[in-house]
Amino acid sequence: MSLNQQAIHLKRKEGTAGGTKYIAVASGKGGVGKTILSLSFGKGLSDTGKKVLIIDADLGLSNVHLMLGITPRKNLAHFFFGDATFDDITVKINERFAFISSGNGIYELVKLPKEQIVNLIRRLQELAEENYDYVIFDTPPGIHEDTVAVVSSADFPVIVTTPEPTAVADAYALIKIINRESEVKDFFLVVNKVESDKEGRKVYESIRLLAERYTSAQLNHVGSIKYRKTLIRKIIEQDPFDKGFMDDVYNILSNMNLEVAPRRRSFWESIVSRLLGR
Numbered sequence: 233m234s235l236n237q238q239a240i241h242l243k244r245k246e247g248t249a250g251g252t253k254y255i256a257v258a259s260g261k262g263g264v265g266k267t268i269l270s271l272s273f274g275k276g277l278s279d280t281g282k283k284v285l286i287i288d289a290d291l292g293l294s295n296v297h298l299m300l301g302i303t304p305r306k307n308l309a310h311f312f313f314g315d316a317t318f319d320d321i322t323v324k325i326n327e328r329f330a331f332i333s334s335g336n337g338i339y340e341l342v343k344l345p346k347e348q349i350v351n352l353i354r355r356l357q358e359l360a361e362e363n364y365d366y367v368i369f370d371t372p373p374g375i376h377e378d379t380v381a382v383v384s385s386a387d388f389p390v391i392v393t394t395p396e397p398t399a400v401a402d403a404y405a406l407i408k409i410i411n412r413e414s415e416v417k418d419f420f421l422v423v424n425k426v427e428s429d430k431e432g433r434k435v436y437e438s439i440r441l442l443a444e445r446y447t448s449a450q451l452n453h454v455g456s457i458k459y460r461k462t463l464i465r466k467i468i469e470q471d472p473f474d475k476g477f478m479d480d481v482y483n484i485l486s487n488m489n490l491e492v493a494p495r496r497r498s499f500w501e502s503i504v505s506r507l508l509g510r
């Protein structure tokens with residue numbers, strides 16, 4: 233076990249809150265590293281003994297499976313419409329680490345009668361919470377109602393950006409909108425593809441200044457990830473876990489203080505009321 237993994241362990245022991253935790257990974261702009269970060273969070277947590285489920289909710293560019301080279305035959309929509317069991321749609325990466333493709337599951341769900349939506353979500357909640365310690369949502373880029381629902385309901389809303397000015401502007405816009413449309417104040421900012429930690433900190437400061445001035449959002453800079461040329465080769469080889477990248481991720485995970493998150497109301501309860509409330 234690496235030092236970083238031990239650090240995560242220690243923080244956990246001190247923690248108080250129990251139960252399944254929900255992490256949402258979102259960005260304003262595409263291509264900033266949400267999918268690789270979601271997978272790396274999953275890998276990091278499962279390596280420390282936690283059971284982790286990734287829900288790939290990025291419909292357009294659903295690429296968790298592409299990075300892993302495993303294609304699921306059925307998705308969340310099949311589960312919601314009775315064409316597949318939870319086991320059928322769960323793809324095991326290893327014994328503690330699995331993923332589900334959402335397909336157009338969440339979007340299709342709102343077409344069903346309310347009572348049925350509530351029942352299906354409750355069933356999904358039971359299955360997720362019986363089997364996993366962490367559920368990580370990889371969301372599509374940009375500001376969609378479904379993304380706002382998922383991100384604002386999560387225990388850990390993680391916003392990813394790169395130092396590129398367009399990505400920074402879009403990250404701020406996303407934070408502003410989620411903050412305006414929900415009561416969420418605490419965001420976790422990850423700056424990816426940086427040259428140095430200093431560059432990451434500068435990006436964080438620029439967003440923090442805007443957020444402080446124009447929103448009630450609190451931004452926690454949980455860390456930066458260096459640009460690594462070797463990563464693309466790993467992704468092409470469908471073995472996306474790069475050692476240097478993972479070291480940055482372990483650092484981020486321990487900065488997130490995962491065990492001591494103040495729980496608002498339940499993730500699924502919040503999703504249901506957002507889906508039904510529109």
Ligand SMILES: Nc1ncnc2c1ncn2[C@@H]1O[C@H](COP(=O)(O)OP(=O)(O)O)[C@@H](O)[C@H]1O
Nearest residue numbers: 262263264265266267268425458459460463464
């Ligand atoms: N730290 C990094 N260093 C080098 N390349 C990266 C890094 N993070 C992401 N990438 C590359 O950027 C591309 C987009 O990453 P991805 O995780 O698919 O982003 P998103 O899900 O936000 O669209 C991928 O080709 C990936 O290889």
Ligand SMILES: [Mg+2]
Nearest residue numbers: 266267290295
């Ligand atoms: Mg993606």
